[in-house]
Amino acid sequence: MSHCILQIALDTPLDSLFDYRWACEPGSEPEVGQLALVNFGRREAVGLIVAVKHETDVPADKLKDALAVRGQLSPLPARWIALARFAAAYYHRPLGEVAMPGLPKNVRLSTTVALDRALKKLAKLPDAHDPTPADMPVLNAAQQQAADAIGGAQGFSPLLLYGVTGSGKTEVYLQACAQVLQRDADAQILILVPEINLTPQLEANIRARFPGVMLATLHSSLSEGERMLHWLAAHTGRARIVLGTRLAILASLPNLKMIVIDEEHDPSYKQQEGLRYSARDLAVWRARQLGIPIVLGSATPSLESWHHAQTGRYRRLELRERAVRDAVLPRVKLVDMERDKPKEGLTSTLMQALRLRMERGEQSLLFLNRRGYAPVLCCEACGWISNCTRCTAFMVLHRPERRLRCHHCSLELRIPHACPTCGNIDLQPLGRGTQRVEEGLQALFPDARILRIDADSTRRKGSAQEAFDTVHRGDVDILIGTQMVAKGHDFKRLTLVGVLNPDTALFSQDYRASERLFAQLMQVAGRAGRAGLESEVLIQSRYCQHPLYGAVMRHDYDRFAGSLLEERHQAALPPYMYQALLRAEAPELATAIEFLEAARDAVPSDTVVINEPIPMTMTRVHNVDRAQLLVESNSRPALQAFLTEWIDVLRAMKSRVRWSLEVDPLDI
Numbered sequence: 318m319s320h321c322i323l324q325i326a327l328d329t330p331l332d333s334l335f336d337y338r339w340a341c342e343p344g345s346e347p348e349v350g351q352l353a354l355v356n357f358g359r360r361e362a363v364g365l366i367v368a369v370k371h372e373t374d375v376p377a378d379k380l381k382d383a384l385a386v387r388g389q390l391s392p393l394p395a396r397w398i399a400l401a402r403f404a405a406a407y408y409h410r411p412l413g414e415v416a417m418p419g420l421p422k423n424v425r426l427s428t429t430v431a432l433d434r435a436l437k438k439l440a441k442l443p444d445a446h447d448p449t450p451a452d453m454p455v456l457n458a459a460q461q462q463a464a465d466a467i468g469g470a471q472g473f474s475p476l477l478l479y480g481v482t483g484s485g486k487t488e489v490y491l492q493a494c495a496q497v498l499q500r501d502a503d504a505q506i507l508i509l510v511p512e513i514n515l516t517p518q519l520e521a522n523i524r525a526r527f528p529g530v531m532l533a534t535l536h537s538s539l540s541e542g543e544r545m546l547h548w549l550a551a552h553t554g555r556a557r558i559v560l561g562t563r564l565a566i567l568a569s570l571p572n573l574k575m576i577v578i579d580e581e582h583d584p585s586y587k588q589q590e591g592l593r594y595s596a597r598d599l600a601v602w603r604a605r606q607l608g609i610p611i612v613l614g615s616a617t618p619s620l621e622s623w624h625h626a627q628t629g630r631y632r633r634l635e636l637r638e639r640a641v642r643d644a645v646l647p648r649v650k651l652v653d654m655e656r657d658k659p660k661e662g663l664t665s666t667l668m669q670a671l672r673l674r675m676e677r678g679e680q681s682l683l684f685l686n687r688r689g690y691a692p693v694l695c696c697e698a699c700g701w702i703s704n705c706t707r708c709t710a711f712m713v714l715h716r717p718e719r720r721l722r723c724h725h726c727s728l729e730l731r732i733p734h735a736c737p738t739c740g741n742i743d744l745q746p747l748g749r750g751t752q753r754v755e756e757g758l759q760a761l762f763p764d765a766r767i768l769r770i771d772a773d774s775t776r777r778k779g780s781a782q783e784a785f786d787t788v789h790r791g792d793v794d795i796l797i798g799t800q801m802v803a804k805g806h807d808f809k810r811l812t813l814v815g816v817l818n819p820d821t822a823l824f825s826q827d828y829r830a831s832e833r834l835f836a837q838l839m840q841v842a843g844r845a846g847r848a849g850l851e852s853e854v855l856i857q858s859r860y861c862q863h864p865l866y867g868a869v870m871r872h873d874y875d876r877f878a879g880s881l882l883e884e885r886h887q888a889a890l891p892p893y894m895y896q897a898l899l900r901a902e903a904p905e906l907a908t909a910i911e912f913l914e915a916a917r918d919a920v921p922s923d924t925v926v927i928n929e930p931i932p933m934t935m936t937r938v939h940n941v942d943r944a945q946l947l948v949e950s951n952s953r954p955a956l957q958a959f960l961t962e963w964i965d966v967l968r969a970m971k972s973r974v975r976w977s978l979e980v981d982p983l984d985i
């Protein structure tokens with residue numbers, strides 16, 4: 318028996334590929350893209366075969382044999398490997414660290430029991446063939462134009478579907494999908510949504526519309542068994558529509574013919590740990606690689622995408638009106654909290670508006686992007702406040718759970734009976750979170766059916782879905798929630814939106830804060846009046862004259878985006894600048910800063926600007942101090958060339974500091 322050499326990418330921070338020997342007859346070597354089980358260090362690991370060779374630099378006595386090749390699984394397509402290679406190069410991570418976590422855990426196990434079971438199950442799964450699809454609503458002219466432009470697009474075509482909230486973007490996606498699926502019997506379509514909670518409604522729509530088509534979903538709340546099955550359905554080409562959250566961008570889709578990114582502006586498309594990729598950006602790359610259309614839909618596009626549309630790189634499609642007959646955008650009003658002093662967080666104007674909705678049997682939504690009861694507990698006698706002992710943050714009061722919780726390191730304490738420093742028993746909550754608003758509402762509106770939806774109320778699997786179903790059924794009068802309720806949902810009976818405390822974001826140091834706040838307000842306002850009932854949005858503020866609120870009142874995304882872009886241009890910020898952020902963590906801040914200073918001086922460059930290291934705004938989390946160093950350039954290739962050189966030097970630096978590099982950071 319002769320043998321060949323398999324070059325394998327493994328999920329490890331070591332930036333190299335690994336050679337293994339594999340006994341086989343000539344002509345029956347494994348293929349690139351297959352998975353292999355090998356001994357790696359002291360463990361067994363499954364890796365991706367990226368080359369099959371006959372020679373290696375590894376000395377014969379060091380060369381190990383691969384243990385098995387997963388012959389039952391068809392190879393990952395070359396184009397999928399190219400996508401992983403691109404992501405690895407662009408984000409400066411080892412290929413294995415990008416490729417392997419993109420695969421379901423069950424194909425990465427030492428045994429093949431789970432894989433074999435899933436393959437069998439998939440083979441038995443009948444092809445869906447219900448002949449009666451739900452009726453397609455007749456599109457309005459703007460929708461029809463958009464759907465035809467998308468469905469008929471040839472080659473790589475990035476299309477920005479800019480449509481006001483409730484303009485029926487979903488319907489446009491679905492009808493464009495229908496065109497693509499009909500034209501090509503093998504075509505696969507990938508649809509991404511920013512939040513898992515948005516999948517059920519869309520999934521139901523897709524199933525009703527395409528009963529003859531296999532749909533696979535990919536998101537983080539699937540069990541490993543489900544994920545394996547759905548991933549295989551996509552990988553084998555059987556699933557023709559794949560609906561998922563950001564992680565689905567790395568799905569293997571051999572016949573991918575179109576990509577849809579719904580709510581493309583949403584920050585959730587950015588992974589915030591490990592491989593910090595942007596699913597939206599990777600999607601655009603993938604569409605270009607495959608020469609297919611990609612639709613980026615939003616009522617409030619990201620400035621990046623808007624800029625591309627302005628400069629002609631993306632084609633803009635517009636839906637200026639709401640889709641449902643007689644539905645118009647809600648009237649937005651500001652309520653001056655200096656004049657109309659709030660009680661339990663609610664101004665009298667907002668209370669009256671709530672009462673009116675109750676009388677009419679319509680629903681109201683109160684939006685407050687702060688969960689818990691109160692952001693801090695304090696002692697008025699001595700000034701003690703509930704600081705987290707491990708973070709530069711307050712411990713948040715969670716009254717129903719009787720806990721103080723740090724939202725950053727998850728430290729939990731029982732609520733102290735008395736002040737830990739002076740013994741005063743009269744500790745006061747300061748500020749207001751969703752739990753406290755809920756409590757206040759119950760006192761003010763004892764007859765109302767009130768429901769709170771936030772990360773705390775929806776911890777149990779399935780509970781978020783139950784909560785949203787309750788709202789859709791009409792069994793809720795007042796809904797209170799965080800950003801979880803603000804986007805995407807099509808609430809039919811909702812006619813009032815109250816925004817409780819948006820001012821803090823006006824004065825944030827983060828240059829993206831105003832873009833985000835504007836998008837958030839437009840999105841949450843967009844939940845009202847979707848079915849044609851007259852509707853209104855009340856924003857409680859102390860800064861009613863702020864131009865951002867003016868733009869929200871006029872529903873004027875165009876002009877606001879234009880002025881933000883102008884500001885960014887003046888200040889040399891993205892999208893006119895390309896950035897990367899080096900972060901360092903150490904028990905002492907000085908150690909982190911020292912590392913970053915050494916990094917700053919390591920590779921001189923005249924094409925990129927290397928800024929000074931600074932502590933992160935929230936410096937300490939879970940007993941480690943964090944600092945960062947921003948690198949920027951007005952040329953993406955120049956920045957990338959610098960990073961390629963820099964990362965090798967950083968890897969070689971001897972330091973106890975934990976560090977990570979992020980390309981195109983969202984939070985600085």
Ligand SMILES: Nc1ncnc2c1ncn2[C@@H]1O[C@H](COP(=O)(O)OP(=O)(O)OP(=O)(O)O)[C@@H](O)[C@H]1O
Pocket residue numbers: 454455456457460480481482483484485486487488615616640641642804805806807843844847
């Ligand atoms: N052509 C049409 N005729 C009648 N109703 C329509 C039509 N198109 C869409 N709708 C309805 O309009 C409502 C809003 O549509 P959809 O949820 O797709 O809006 P959207 O553009 O995605 O909004 P958002 O940006 O707020 O998520 C839905 O109830 C949908 O069924």
Ligand SMILES: [Zn+2]
Pocket residue numbers: 705706707708710723724725726727728938939
């Ligand atoms: Zn903490």
